[in-house]
Amino acid sequence: MGAKSNSFATFLIVCPTCFFLGILFSSFPYDYNVLWHVPQPPDSREVYFSLLEDHLKFLHASPPIISRILHIVIGTGLLGFITKLYKPSEANMLFDGASLVLYMCGVIVYITNIVKGLRIVTAGTYGPGGSTESDGAGSDDAEYVGREDSLRVLAASNTILALVLVGVLVLQAGQWYAQRKEDAEIAEMDRVAEEKKKGKESKKRQ
Template identity: 50%
Template sequence: LSQNYRGSGSFATFLIIGPVCFFLGILFASFPYDFPLLWSPNPITPLHISQIETHLRFMHAAPPLISRLLHLIIAVGFLGFFTKLYRASESNFLFDGGSLLLYLIAAGVYITNVVTPMNALAEQMGAETAAAAAGDGQAKTVLHAGPLTGEVELTREESLRVLSASHTILAFVLVGVLVLQAGQWYAEKREREDYAAWVARGEPVEVMDDDEEEKEVEKEE
């Protein structure tokens, strides 16, 4: 391995795994609310929907410091990826490049399928609260842009299901990041074991420094 290689034992890996585990913890905290909406065979009761909406309203009304801290932790994850991919080796391109792609997908899902629906749900719940206070039973749906008609009406339960499904997608994508980072650690472990076996057998092992690696690449080109 070259001197510039940043493997699974580097501090940059900690900058990646830390935020990913933090976000998985947040998703796990939401799992009791998401499970009945997606996988429970029992019908959803209005009480449970109200509990979920109360939970979402509480999260949406959190101080701005909370969202800024969350976005800062997301940025820390990107910093870890960019650090590991600076003058990257083949292993970095394979494992860290794939992890970065999954992390970008997770960020996109968070922006499009979590933040936007949560804002829409907050507006919907505020409108329903105002309508209930005025004695009007309307405003029971939320509008989303659709490909054909331009607008798609979703009920309260459907909107919550979309949000819960997005949480599940995020969890699988973030677990994929951890799997790739674990794969990098295992590949390094096997490489060290193979190197130790070659040395034990007395076989010659050619080790090139960074300058020699660059010269070999130039010769191949």
């Protein structure tokens, strides 16, 4: 019964994680062109920033049900961790504890960077006074983040979030492998013990 409950809790963790990775993958073409791709000629870079900006505005303007589904899925993942860490074993503390830390790091990145960034992009309040200038040339407020830097931060946040979620999957896969290995070793030990027991019984009969 415990093994079945553990498997279901793992399912509650892995499914939301894969769901979020799918969302991030759909945004990867926009993020890639902003972060790593160097367009030719260089002055065409503005096209990619405009595409990403329009994409983010469209996401932020989604119906409320979209954000509610997203938050329900986040809660489902947390429920899986709570279930697995209730009366945890040593293996659970190691793998699930580290997975939970990574998962919460992802939630923090989502709340502090992505949600806040979507609001800024929608409002267009880049830099001082809501300016949308990308380079800030001639401005004394160099500490403010301009339009291009804000969009890069959002794209980088998506990349960080993807790496964190991949880490959760790796740890869950590592736990599954370790559990399978442990079960196989226990089964082998039981088999050897049973053979020794049968050998002793056969000697006594002789």
